Amino acid sequence: MNWPRALLTDSGGFQMVSLLHLADITEEGVTFQSPVDGKPMLLTPEDSIQIQNKIGADIIMALDDVVKTTTTGPRVEEAMYRTLRWIDRCIAAHSRPHEQNLFGIVQGGLDPQLRDICLEGLVARNLPGYAIGGLAGGEGKDAFWRVVAQCTAGLPEDKPRYVMGIGFPLDIVVCTALGADMYDCVYPTRTARFGSALVSEGVLRLTHAAMATDYRPLDSSCTCMVCKRYTRAYLHTLVTKEAMGSQLVSYHNISHMMQLSRNLHSSILEGRFPE
């Protein structure tokens, strides 16, 4: 990639389950359809860590058994305990512990007791960092932040907390207030490709007819290359029609998220986060 900055790789668990049909999870690992030729493939915790060792990212993720938050019943408990058993297999398989940081992922659905057990188990393994998983699904916001709060309270103060699959600006602000440090989400770039720009006031739908004659930049307070050069009117003509539209709005949306991160960071440093 010729990328001189930090890299993080996911274990592949979520992608397999969310993006592919016919995923079957057993104690051994996850059986899924290969995206290349449709044949059944098995991904074990050992396989995932080995591949991540080869890719060489700075942070690698454990393979967890992740279930949708809307799932109820014994499956949630099964997934939580399996995640704990798999973390040990991941730790054992990790061949580059001094170059790559293996993060564990807290599961347990929306059940506080299950989450507690998982937290205890992962903290005891003394990992370099921790992720809060299983929350990027269809749960209600009230349930969501309660779980995040419980997890951040239970995780060590001196290690990073990574809430996976969170990317809506408001969610990031809330989770940061609750003590989380890292996030990932397809949202900023995906919404860009569909013609929505992230701006200070919220979400700007560039496909709207009113944008055709709006000669303002996307966001008056943004200093990115796109906002310096282009108007809503021009971007309106590109989005969903030209590849360049996807590129330019994606560029702005990423820039917006970076600015949000900088603002969160500096407001905490300067003691004015609540405002």
Place this chain on the structure above:
Amino acid sequence: MEFVVRTWSAGARLGSMQLAAGVQMETPTLLLLTRKGLPAFIPPDLLQNLHPDARACQVSPLHFLDSPSASIVETAGGLHKFVSMTGFGMVALARDSLMDESNGEASSKLGAAFETTSGRRVVGPAKYMEIVNACKPDLWVSLPDEVPTWAAEKRNRLSVDRTLQWLDHCLSLQPAERGNRCLGVVVGSASLDERIRSAEQTATRNVVGFSLGGFGLGEDASQRALQMDAVIAKLPKEKLRHTSGLGLPEEVLQAVEAGVDVFDSIYPFMLTKGGYAMTFPLNMENSPGNLDTQPSASELAYIGSDSAKMNLRSVAYRLDKSPLVVGCKCYTCQRHTRAYIHHLINTHEMLSQTLLEIHNTYHYLEFFKAIRDAIKADKFLAFRNWFTSTRKETRVHSPASKSPTLVLH
């Protein structure tokens, strides 16, 4: 616009063209392809330093019929401001080779017919100039009624008449304060008489240059040479000549030899879309070495490549850590490998198209530079002969026959 011819080599000429303040280019040169005013995949920040000769673009008014409309571009202060291309030369020309090549069948006295993303549109001189004037390009090509070489005699004559009428109409709509920025289109299809008539008549109009129209529509290459020569013979030597639709390297060479100065081409874009990198050797001195280290023609053909292009979808490149073209100084080749781009293509990442369009455009601009260097050294014919002989290397000999068969185009 200022244009001066500096030197010649056979029929090819080297010129110096100033499109706008700060936009000085040597000719023969290439106008970059745009869609709605910007390249297909190269964002403006990477376009700035793409290549020293990446200074001018072609832009089609057909992209400004609906979204955006002419009035929107006008309100925004013109095309350069609207698409943030201040500092680049923008040349407006109707022909949009990506969408559709005109066969002239649906055209009428009301205008030329084009296939656009919003269906077939008939565009006449008034509408055309409305868009041109709103855009304020540095140069604009007049609206032609182009027909292919198999058009009937009567239709062809009509196309010459109409193209002249539309040229006059367009010129009458050019605002005086913008000065003269028109390239008049010469048509005439396969009839040398009509070609001459069109050229002679167009030469009497107050234009700064000419656009040789009706080429790249499926005509035979040898026919094309005759037609071009007939046209050029009737055009004033000191004025600029442009042509559209002749995008392949051999076509460019043929047109340069006839005396054409400026080109627009979809060739770099088409290669990019297909997942190909442009790789043909650019100069005589280094070429024999290059060819020795290259895989043989049949090895290349097996993976869908040839001596002119590399099929990056092929797994043959999966572990290939070389840049696309060894020694290429483009942004892509300075940073990335064939293996990486192969991976990007196969995982359907947009970045593959950006990186490829950058390289392919750069490589093609280097081709134009090689042409100019050959003219400066008065070796254009030698260069042309060498280049066309290397292209014949793409033909793979089939074991059954003695004559070479062209495998890939």
